[in-house]
Amino acid sequence: MPAGVSWPRYLRMFGASVLSMFARTEVINYSRNLAS
Structure with a gap:
């Protein structure tokens, strides 16, 4: 959990990277x- 980043924002960034x-x-x- 990075300092200064709220949970919803952190989860959104995490979800976006996974997606x-x-x-x-x-x-x-x-x-x-x-191709095959």
């Missing part, structure tokens, strides 16, 4: 399936 990471792996898998 972007998941979306990136989905795109990689999708493009790999298209």
Whole structure:
């Protein structure tokens, strides 16, 4: 928990990073399936 950052803001940033990471792996898998 970083100092000076409220919980909702911290959770939103954390959720956004997890979502972007998941979306990136989905795109990689999708493009790999298209290529093969």
